[in-house]
Amino acid sequence: MLTIDNLQATVADKPILKGLSLQINAGEVHAIMGPNGAGKSTLGYTLGGRPGYEVTGGTATFNGEDLFGLEPHERAAAGLFLGFQYPVEIPGVSFVQFLRESLNAQRKSRGDAPLSGGEFLKLARTQAALLKMDMEMLKRPVNVGFSGGEKKRAEMVQMGILDPKLAILDETDSGLDIDALRIVGDGINGIMRRPDKAVLLITHYQRLLDYVKPDFVHVLAGGRIVRTGGPELALELEEHGYEAVAA
Amino acid sequence: MNQIAALPTHRDEDYRYADLDALAPLWPVAREKIRVAPGESGTLSIVLSGYEASARHLVIDIADGASFDLRVLNTGTGFARVAVDARLSAKSEFTLGAAQLGGESANLELVTEVAHLAPDAVSRQIVRSVLGGEAVGTYLGKVAVARGADGTDASQSVRAMLLTRTATANARPELEIYADDVKCAHGCAVGELDGQALFYMAQRGLPPETAKRLMLQAFVAEAFVGAADEEALDAASQAALEALL
Numbered sequence: 457m458l459t460i461d462n463l464q465a466t467v468a469d470k471p472i473l474k475g476l477s478l479q480i481n482a483g484e485v486h487a488i489m490g491p492n493g494a495g496k497s498t499l500g501y502t503l504g505g506r507p508g509y510e511v512t513g514g515t516a517t518f519n520g521e522d523l524f525g526l527e528p529h530e531r532a533a534a535g536l537f538l539g540f541q542y543p544v545e546i547p548g549v550s551f552v553q554f555l556r557e558s559l560n561a562q563r564k565s566r567g568d569a570p571l572s573g574g575e576f577l578k579l580a581r582t583q584a585a586l587l588k589m590d591m592e593m594l595k596r597p598v599n600v601g602f603s604g605g606e607k608k609r610a611e612m613v614q615m616g617i618l619d620p621k622l623a624i625l626d627e628t629d630s631g632l633d634i635d636a637l638r639i640v641g642d643g644i645n646g647i648m649r650r651p652d653k654a655v656l657l658i659t660h661y662q663r664l665l666d667y668v669k670p671d672f673v674h675v676l677a678g679g680r681i682v683r684t685g686g687p688e689l690a691l692e693l694e695e696h697g698y699e700a701v702a703a
Numbered sequence: 704m705n706q707i708a709a710l711p712t713h714r715d716e717d718y719r720y721a722d723l724d725a726l727a728p729l730w731p732v733a734r735e736k737i738r739v740a741p742g743e744s745g746t747l748s749i750v751l752s753g754y755e756a757s758a759r760h761l762v763i764d765i766a767d768g769a770s771f772d773l774r775v776l777n778t779g780t781g782f783a784r785v786a787v788d789a790r791l792s793a794k795s796e797f798t799l800g801a802a803q804l805g806g807e808s809a810n811l812e813l814v815t816e817v818a819h820l821a822p823d824a825v826s827r828q829i830v831r832s833v834l835g836g837e838a839v840g841t842y843l844g845k846v847a848v849a850r851g852a853d854g855t856d857a858s859q860s861v862r863a864m865l866l867t868r869t870a871t872a873n874a875r876p877e878l879e880i881y882a883d884d885v886k887c888a889h890g891c892a893v894g895e896l897d898g899q900a901l902f903y904m905a906q907r908g909l910p911p912e913t914a915k916r917l918m919l920q921a922f923v924a925e926a927f928v929g930a931a932d933e934e935a936l937d938a939a940s941q942a943a944l945e946a947l948l
Contacts, residue, residue, distance in 0.1 A: 506902050528905035537906075544903040548921025554904070557917065562908035597921075618907065 457482045457519060457622055457654045458503075464513035464679075465502045472498040474679035475514070480622070480654050487657040487665055489690060490676035491698040496658045497541060499676070500626040504538040505531055519621065532558075533565040535621030537614075539628050543607040546598035551610070552580065554598050555617050562618065583616030587643045604631030612643040623648050624656045629664035641667025662694040677702040717786070720841045720873050722810045725756040725782035732758045732786070739769040739795075746772040746931045750939060751783040760786040765795040767821070774930045775801035777811045778943040784812040793821035799828045800926040802936075804943040805838035806866075815844040819885075823854035828861075830874075831926045833919055835866035835947045841873040846887060853884040861891040864922060866915075866947065912948050919944050 458480040465473040472495045480486055490496050502509045503516060505528035516523040518534060526534060546554065560570040571579065584591050587609045599607050608628055615623055625644070629637055645668060648655045657668060665673075665687065673689040674681045675698065682702050683689065693701050710730050711718035718726075739745045743766075751757055757779065765771050769792070777783050789797045803811040817826045832840035846857045863872035876889040896918055904914035920941055927936040 504902075504906050507898065527911075528902060529908050529910050532906055532908035540903065540906075544897075544900045546900050546904070546918065546921075548924065549917050554909075554917065555907070557913060558904070558907040558909050561910060561913060565908075614907065 458523075458656075459517045460503075460514070461516075462514035463499075463502070463511070463516060465498060466510045466512050467498060467508060471512070472679055473502065476676070476680055478674065478681060480656060482621075482654055483651045484672065485649070485655045485657065485668060485670045486672045486674065487659060487670040487690060488674045488676050488681075489659060489693055489698075490702075494676045495679045496676055497626055500538055500624050500658055503531075503536065503624055504528060529561065530565070532618070532620075533562040537618060537620035537623045539611045539615060539623060539625035541627040541630060543599050543611055545600045547600055549598050550596065551594040551598050552577070555580065555594075555614060559618055580613075580617055583613050586616055586646055587613050588639055589613055605633060605636045608632055608640060609636065609643075612640055612647070616643065616647045619647075621652065622654050622656070624658065626658045627660065628657070629659055629661065637664065638667060640664075644668045662690045665690050675702050717814050717843060719843075720810070720839060721784060721812060722756070722782035725810070726758060726784070729756060729758045732760045734760050734762045737761060737763045737771070739763070739765045739771050741766040742768045744770040744772070746774075748774045748776070748930065748932055748936060749785060750936075751775075751777045751779045751785065752943075753779060754781040756782040758782075758784040758786075761788070763787065763789045763797070765789065765791050765797055765824075767792045768794045770796035770798075772798045772930065773800075774927060774932075774936060775799070775813065776936055776939055776943075777801070777803045777805075777813070778939070779805065779811055780807060780809050782810045784814070786814040787816070789815070789817045789826070791817065791819050791821070791824035791826060794823045796824065797826040798929075799826075799830075800928070800930060801828075801830045802923045802926045802940055803830070803832040803834075803840045803842075804923065804940060804947060805833075805840060806835040806947045807838060808836065809834075809838040810841075811838070812841045813844075814841075817844070817846050817857065819846070819848045819852040819855040819857060819882075821849075822852055824852070825856045826858070828859045829926050830859075830861045831923050832863040832872055833866065833923060833944065833947060834863065834870035834872055837867075837869045837871075839871045839873070843873075843875045843877075845877040845879065846889075848878075848880040848882045848885050848887070850881040852882045855882060855885040855887070857885070857887045859889040859891075861889070862922070863893045864919065865893065865895055915948055916941075916944055919948075
């Protein structure tokens with residue numbers, strides 16, 4: 457589904473990713489772990505196409521397409537979803553309006569008919585229920601006044617509505633209490649654990665991986681993947697720390 | 704009052720940014736007088752559009768306990784100016800919600816003087832400008848609180864969004880207070896669309912024009928909240944925004 461080959465990227469002219477390669481196939485869940493400053497969030501933003509994150513070398517192929525040849529909204533329409541570590545507040549624009557316009561823009565670019573207001577609300581209600589989120593919250597402006605945990609849950613509701621092929625989730629577990637962590641974990645499994653979908657979890661900690669079992673765990677350090685293993689690697693990291701394992 | 708004044712120059716504070724060549728054929732601008740009788744309420748919406756230069760000057764007297772709600776949507780493509788003098792008597796209320804949406808070489812102006820002449824009057828001004836191209840948007844707003852006008856509650860919220868580096872927003876909220884017990888708030892900000900929000904919206908699949916339109920609609924709509932013809936003003940401002948993007 458996603459093949460990253462020797463990716464190099466800079467932020468404000470500073471090299472952050474220095475030759476990162478990664479292969480993600482449909483049906484797989486990958487976790488990328490690593491210390492602060494390793495380049496984890498930069499990887500997510502670079503794949504999402506955030507302005508200021510400059511690709512200086514390497515390639516990324518997403519379902520046969522050159523990912524870096526697409527604008528951010530085209531990447532979304534191609535099926536890439538980026539869950540934000542810090543979801544952005546947008547005053548005055550309701551979630552319902554925002555998501556309906558987003559979904560219909562994606563559908564349009566894929567040649568599908570737009571969803572009507574009624575069809576959309578039905579879909580939104582189903583996905584909100586999956587994440588135990590009150591539908592009333594989706595009538596409020598995007599993320600405005602939401603707690604950290606509510607924002608992360610809202611990210612998952614958006615993921616459910618937009619139904620991507622690949623979800624890159626950047627520290628979706630940060631700021632969640634134990635109950636919310638379970639709800640979010642169940643949400644990720646329910647929405648994305650399918651043979652035709654894949655997930656890339658970016659996280660500091662093992663705890664989310666108790667709920668969303670990864671098939672592969674990678675250690676990112678110094679802008680490269682320095683080790684790859686199975687779920688046991690996450691436990692090893694938790695026990696011995698990044699320095700010992702990444703060395 | 705009725706004497707024919709000479710055409711102003713840029714040295715006159717209220718005309719500092721005006722397109723005087725465009726103003727000349729319209730000079731002198733007639734004062735449109737509005738009186739709201741004690742306890743009554745009135746509303747007015749002014750929509751300016753098109754290339755032809757226009758200038759209006761309203762003088763609004765709001766009597767004791769009366770209220771007036773004025774909304775202005777200025778989408779002119781040339782020089783378009785609205786001046787408002789509001790005089791507030793005791794316990795009266797004045798609301799002004801205005802949006803100035805201009806691109807290319809538009810020069811849009813809103814010049815207000817809100818005089819609190821007696822105690823316990825309330826004035827609210829909300830001005831939102833969206834400027835692209837080489838457009839100039841100006842708000843010059845004075846709130847004058849007379850001696851003895853205690854209990855005055857006045858606010859000015861002025862924000863402008865620049866879509867290009869070549870657009871200009873001028874904003875000058877001004878207070879002149881001769882009473883002791885007053886509450887006057889003013890806020891003024893000129894900025895650009897939030898890049899983080901635009902990326903967030905793009906990441907969910909919104910093309911840049913749509914993302915900008917949604918954010919700007921929300922921004923402009925603040926000027927028309929609670930208006931008698933809110934829907935019509937929102938629709939007209941949406942159409943104007945789409946033309947700007």
